[in-house]
Amino acid sequence: MLQHKKILLGVTGSIAAYKSALLARELQRRGAEVRVIMTPSATEFITPLTLATLTGHRVYSDFTENKDSGEWTNHVELGLWGDLFLIAPATAQTLSAMVAGTCDNFLMAVHLSSRCPVIAAPAMDLDMFQHDATQTNLKTLQKRGVPIIEPESGPLASGLDGKGRMAEPETIADWLESWFQSQAPLAGKKVVMTAGPTHEPIDAVRFIGNRSSGKMGFALATALKQSGANVHLISGPVQLSDPLGVHVTRVETAVEMHAAALEAFKTADIGIATAAVADFRAKSSASEKLHRNEMPAAIELHENPDILADWGKQKRNDQLLVGFALESDDGVNSAKSKLERKNLDMIVLNSTADPGAGFGTDTNKISVFEQNGNSHIFELKSKEEVAQDIVQLIQIQLQQ
Numbered sequence: 001m002l003q004h005k006k007i008l009l010g011v012t013g014s015i016a017a018y019k020s021a022l023l024a025r026e027l028q029r030r031g032a033e034v035r036v037i038m039t040p041s042a043t044e045f046i047t048p049l050t051l052a053t054l055t056g057h058r059v060y061s062d063f064t065e066n067k068d069s070g071e072w073t074n075h076v077e078l079g080l081w082g083d084l085f086l087i088a089p090a091t092a093q094t095l096s097a098m099v100a101g102t103c104d105n106f107l108m109a110v111h112l113s114s115r116c117p118v119i120a121a122p123a124m125d126l127d128m129f130q131h132d133a134t135q136t137n138l139k140t141l142q143k144r145g146v147p148i149i150e151p152e153s154g155p156l157a158s159g160l161d162g163k164g165r166m167a168e169p170e171t172i173a174d175w176l177e178s179w180f181q182s183q184a185p186l187a188g189k190k191v192v193m194t195a196g197p198t199h200e201p202i203d204a205v206r207f208i209g210n211r212s213s214g215k216m217g218f219a220l221a222t223a224l225k226q227s228g229a230n231v232h233l234i235s236g237p238v239q240l241s242d243p244l245g246v247h248v249t250r251v252e253t254a255v256e257m258h259a260a261a262l263e264a265f266k267t268a269d270i271g272i273a274t275a276a277v278a279d280f281r282a283k284s285s286a287s288e289k290l291h292r293n294e295m296p297a298a299i300e301l302h303e304n305p306d307i308l309a310d311w312g313k314q315k316r317n318d319q320l321l322v323g324f325a326l327e328s329d330d331g332v333n334s335a336k337s338k339l340e341r342k343n344l345d346m347i348v349l350n351s352t353a354d355p356g357a358g359f360g361t362d363t364n365k366i367s368v369f370e371q372n373g374n375s376h377i378f379e380l381k382s383k384e385e386v387a388q389d390i391v392q393l394i395q396i397q398l399q400q
């Protein structure tokens with residue numbers, strides 16, 4: 001959840017300021033971009049040089065950059081840059097200044113001008129933390145929508161023992177991940193999706209399959225997860241590793257995929273069928289490898305269950321169903337007919353006739369048709385970008 005997130009890290013004058021160095025590193029390790037702002041007092045606890053070296057960016061602590069030339073640092077621009085302003089550690093003084101709207105240092109100016117959410121992780125001695133003034137300030141900030149990352153209990157720099165230690169960098173990073181997750185557009189939505197091909201056995205080593213690589217489905221699972229959804233991916237045999245944070249069930253055959261998909265759809269908000277499921281399986285298969293002279297002249301086929309059609313029959317009014325259609329011609333008519341026949345809300349059409357689209361490629365070109373009559377034609381893009389487009393359309397559908 002922290003991937004590519006722009007985090008302004010405000011550091012104030014607490015002994016816990018040394019932990020800001022570890023915090024900056026942890027946020028970066030999880031994919032965030034970090035810029036540090038320090039109060040003048042914080043620079044007495046940890047040097048700007050340390051934080052600038054660790055983050056790879058200059059540290060902001062003063063309004064003016066060069067007093068002779070009159071160059072100044074634009075606090076408004078910096079405030080607009082961040083997706084989040086995290087003040088960690090936040091001293092009693094800074095918390096009180098935040099409540100009062102004081103603007104007597106650079107950090108406080110960014111606090112007033114930033115439009116992004118502000119989160120504070122207090123750090124102070126136990127009596128300072130328990131003081132009515134501090135507790136009232138924390139409550140006021142929370143009422144204004146500033147979440148507080150609670151300090152922990154333990155030995156304090158003063159030699160006392162109690163609540164006031166700033167939360168550990170890992171705990172703060174975990175907290176932020178959950179927070180971003182809760183703010184994400186698909187937060188709380190349960191998605192079940194299928195991906196990849198299925199393998200229908202003929203004997204112990206041979207199967208009926210197709211060229212699906214699973215790349216589109218896996219890219220979509222990743223994009224949905226990044227939008228906050230809880231994703232259950234049911235995948236046929238593919239050479240891809242599990243997308244981060246996605247619950248993956250691996251299956252071989254259409255019958256296995258059908259059973260897992262129907263079960264999971266019961267509790268899902270959204271069903272998405274990207275798998276290229278074999279329409280037929282061999283009526284019987286050998287448990288041993290058949291030798292050349294044992295192979296039948298013809299393989300009798302048996303129809304596989306239709307996962308998408310069965311999802312469509314099971315679909316409740318509060319569920320959204322998205323299908324994929326892969327065609328070898330322009331395919332618009334057959335995609336639109338599948339949309340109706342299988343009771344879908346949306347169908348994504350891709351055609352092997354389009355260069356760079358379809359199975360095995362890293363790119364795709366899609367057209368999307370919706371039950372409400374809307375249609376969207378997209379250019380050839382990477383499968384990751386295509387996944388973002390589909391997630392956006394799903395979000396719009398959910399708002400309708």
Ligand SMILES: Cc1cc2nc3c(=O)[nH]c(=O)nc-3n(C[C@H](O)[C@H](O)[C@H](O)COP(=O)(O)O)c2cc1C
Pocket residue numbers: 011012013014015016039040041042090091092093094123124125128
């Ligand atoms: C050694 C030392 C440690 C301090 N630790 C803290 C602390 O953990 N929390 C706190 O609220 N104030 C602490 N203070 C007091 C603040 O540094 C002081 O209130 C300062 O004005 C805070 O300014 P700022 O919030 O603008 O950074 C400490 C002071 C000293 C000298």
